[in-house]
Amino acid sequence: MSTLSLRERIADFHATYIRCIDQDALEQWPDFFEAQCHYSVTTAENDRAGLAAGLIWANNRNMLHDRVSALRHANVYERQSYRHILGLPFITQSTPEVVEVETPFMVVRIMHDGQTDLFVCGIYRDVFKPGSDTLKLTSRRVICDSNRIDTLLAVPL
Amino acid sequence: MSTLSLRERIADFHATYIRCIDQDALEQWPDFFEAQCHYSVTTAENDRAGLAAGLIWANNRNMLHDRVSALRHANVYERQSYRHILGLPFITQSTPEVVEVETPFMVVRIMHDGQTDLFVCGIYRDVFKPGSDTLKLTSRRVICDSNRIDTLLAVPL
Amino acid sequence: MSTLSLRERIADFHATYIRCIDQDALEQWPDFFEAQCHYSVTTAENDRAGLAAGLIWANNRNMLHDRVSALRHANVYERQSYRHILGLPFITQSTPEVVEVETPFMVVRIMHDGQTDLFVCGIYRDVFKPGSDTLKLTSRRVICDSNRIDTLLAVPL
Numbered sequence: 157m158s159t160l161s162l163r164e165r166i167a168d169f170h171a172t173y174i175r176c177i178d179q180d181a182l183e184q185w186p187d188f189f190e191a192q193c194h195y196s197v198t199t200a201e202n203d204r205a206g207l208a209a210g211l212i213w214a215n216n217r218n219m220l221h222d223r224v225s226a227l228r229h230a231n232v233y234e235r236q237s238y239r240h241i242l243g244l245p246f247i248t249q250s251t252p253e254v255v256e257v258e259t260p261f262m263v264v265r266i267m268h269d270g271q272t273d274l275f276v277c278g279i280y281r282d283v284f285k286p287g288s289d290t291l292k293l294t295s296r297r298v299i300c301d302s303n304r305i306d307t308l309l310a311v312p313l
Numbered sequence: 314m315s316t317l318s319l320r321e322r323i324a325d326f327h328a329t330y331i332r333c334i335d336q337d338a339l340e341q342w343p344d345f346f347e348a349q350c351h352y353s354v355t356t357a358e359n360d361r362a363g364l365a366a367g368l369i370w371a372n373n374r375n376m377l378h379d380r381v382s383a384l385r386h387a388n389v390y391e392r393q394s395y396r397h398i399l400g401l402p403f404i405t406q407s408t409p410e411v412v413e414v415e416t417p418f419m420v421v422r423i424m425h426d427g428q429t430d431l432f433v434c435g436i437y438r439d440v441f442k443p444g445s446d447t448l449k450l451t452s453r454r455v456i457c458d459s460n461r462i463d464t465l466l467a468v469p470l
Numbered sequence: 471m472s473t474l475s476l477r478e479r480i481a482d483f484h485a486t487y488i489r490c491i492d493q494d495a496l497e498q499w500p501d502f503f504e505a506q507c508h509y510s511v512t513t514a515e516n517d518r519a520g521l522a523a524g525l526i527w528a529n530n531r532n533m534l535h536d537r538v539s540a541l542r543h544a545n546v547y548e549r550q551s552y553r554h555i556l557g558l559p560f561i562t563q564s565t566p567e568v569v570e571v572e573t574p575f576m577v578v579r580i581m582h583d584g585q586t587d588l589f590v591c592g593i594y595r596d597v598f599k600p601g602s603d604t605l606k607l608t609s610r611r612v613i614c615d616s617n618r619i620d621t622l623l624a625v626p627l
Contacts, residue, residue, distance in 0.1 A: 163321065164477065171558035175572065178593075200394065237514065239591040239615055241557045241576050243398045244328035258332065262398050262421065264576065264591050270618025272588055274429055277396045277421050279335075301396055304427025320478065357551065400555045401485035415489065419555050419578065431586055434553045434578050436492075458553055461584025 160289055166245050166257055169284075169291040174240035177312055182227065185312050186220035190285070193217055194295040197313055199303045200278065211305060212298075220312075227311075238275065238311055239264040254294075255284045263313065276313070277301050317446055323402050323414055326441075326448040331397035334469055339384065342469050343377035347442070350374055351452040354470055356460045357435065368462060369455075377469075384468070395432070395468055396421040411451075412441045420470065433470070434458050474603055480559050480571055483598075483605040488554035491626055496541065499626050500534035504599070507531055508609040511627055513617045514592065525619060526612075534626075541625070552589065552625055553578040568608075569598045577627065590627070591615050 160168070173188050189195065198210030214220055243260035250256075258279050265275035283295040298313045317325070326345075333341050346352065355367030371377055400417035407413075415436050422432035440452040455470045474482070483502070490498050503509065512524030528534055557574030564570075572593050579589035597609040612627045 163324075167477075167558055171560040174557065174574070175560050178574070237615055239574055239576065241398060241555060241574060241591075243331065244324055246328040246332050260331070260335065260396055260398060262396065264588065264615075266591070266615040270616040272591065272616045272618075274421065274431060274588060277398075277423070277429065301394055301421075301423040302427040302429045304429075320481075398555060400488065401481055403485040403489050417488070417492065417553060417555060419553065431578065431588060434555075434580070434586065458551055458578075458580040459584040459586045461586075 162247070162250060162255065162286065163245070165286075165289060165291050166247075166255075166259075166284075170242050170245070170259060174242060178238055178240055180237065182224045182312065185224060186217045189217050189220060189293045189296070191217050193220075193293055194297070195220060195293075196296075197298040197300065197305075199300050199305065201303050203297075203299045211300075223312075235268050236311075237266045239266065250286075252287075253285065255286050255291075257282045257284070261313070276305060280313075319404070319407060319412065319443065320402070322443075322446060322448050323404075323412075323416075323441075327399050327402070327416060331399060335395055335397055337394065339381045339469065342381060343374045346374050346377060346450045346453070348374050350377075350450055351454070352377060352450075353453075354455040354457065356457050356462065358460050360454075360456050368457075380469075392425050393468075394423045396423065407443075409443065412443050412448075414439045414441070418470070433462060435470075437470075476561070476564060476569065476600065477559070479600075479603060479605050480561075480569075480573075480598075484556050484559070484573060488556060492552055492554055494551065496538045496626065499538060500531045503531050503534060503607045503610070505531050507534075507607055508611070509534060509607075510610075511612040511614065513614050513619065515617050517611075517613050525614075537626075549582050550625075551580045553580065564600075566600065569600050569605075571596045571598070575627070590619060594627075 176184050193216060195214045196210045197212040202210060214223065241262045245257050245259045248256045248258055258281055260279050262277040263275045264272060266272050278298060278300040281297040281299060282293060284291045285294055330345050350373060352371045353367045354369040359367060371380065398419045402414045402416040405413045405415055415438055417436050419434040420432045421429060423429050435455060435457040438454040438456060439450060441448045442451055487502050490502070507530060509528045510524045511526040516524060528537065555576045559571050559573045562570045562572055572595055574593050576591040577589045578586060580586050592612060592614040595611040595613060596607055598605045599608055
């Protein structure tokens with residue numbers, strides 16, 4: 157049995173997830189997901205229109221590993237780093253079998269020359285199976301507020 | 314009796330409030346306030362000078378409904394969306410009758426063409442009557458850090 | 471004995487610390503540290519290179535008081551204000567003797583003319599001695615993401 161409240165487990169999950177990405181430890185990123193999982197990145201406009209297709213789409217963890225490998229090998233552009241700041245989670249559903257959470261996020265991008273910009277913001281729509289202290293994602297849909305997403309978007313959100 | 318701690322209820326309140334606005338469900342926004350309530354938006358400079366007048370001022374919930382109606386009908390400018398990111402609440406007073414909280418906030422504005430900018434930041438100075446799981450605002454004073462607030466400022470903060 | 475969880479005490483510490491700075495109550499800032507303490511500000515690049523030297527460096531609380539005095543007297547540039555927004559704390563170590571925490575932060579700077587910019591982001595690497603409800607810093611290392619830190623950087627982070 158978990159000794160932490162659901163709120164605490166969600167906060168811990170988010171804190172660990174964004175630290176992994178912002179530390180550029182991308183090889184560990186797929187471990188935040190179940191083996192059978194959904195991960196997608198889309199825009200609010202596409203999401204409102206009910207379009208399933210997005211900028212990024214994966215339906216199992218191996219595809220996430222592939223994505224990281226591709227990113228590492230294709231990474232010809234200048235070194236960048238990212239800083240995620242998350243807002244307050246809003247639990248939209250909580251049953252013994254499933255927890256659904258919406259969390260606002262903002263990502264700042266820091267270019268090699270020090271240039272620092274607001275890169276993207278939006279919400280995570282997450283589905284977890286509760287039951288253990290360490291949550292894993294069954295599904296994460298990243299809904300970006302802007303339609304003008306940098307085509308270099310490659311880093312996991 | 315509430316089964317949630319005061320901190321948890323404040324976090325839930327904030328998460329629900331910003332989700333309402335960022336989803337453009339403005340018609341539900343007045344429901345976060347008591348019928349007799351205060352809502353105002355001002356600048357830090359005006360606040361330091363003790364000026365009561367602000368950019369926006371209301372002293373009951375009907376005025377908030379009126380504001381949303383006006384906003385819906387007068388909305389001739391291009392469609393925008395907003396993303397609120399809140400900081401950590403600081404409880405300045407907590408008695409059985411009243412809870413006062415200060416919470417830093419930041420709002421990002423996303424224009425129709427995708428342009429994404431830091432729109433406004435500042436603090437919420439909130440007063441709640443505690444007692445139930447779902448908090449309602451007796452008073453929210455929004456103190457914006459910048460004196461140069463966009464004159465199109467219309468969305469609730 | 472503390473009646474608050476460690477998570478709650480860390481959140482309270484952060485909320486109080488950033489409020490002090492953003493309210494420009496800098497004279498109280500050193501009180502967030504133990505008498506014997508470490509405070510430094512450096513860049514992620516220097517930190518990765520193992521360089522101890524940083525932009526700012528202090529190894530006791532008196533040096534922090536001196537820094538505030540210098541800042542007050544040397545403050546010839548235009549009045550600015552700051553707004554800190556913190557992310558989720560990640561506890562990297564927790565024993566009865568020591569607690570180590572990493573927390574992402576973002577600071578917005580508001581110039582006198584109202585110009586509002588993302589000033590700096592990065593992480594706090596904090597060390598606390600637990601034991602009382604009110605935590606104090608044994609050490610805070612501020613690691614800024616960007617190498618291009620404004621040379622006017624003077625406000626505590």
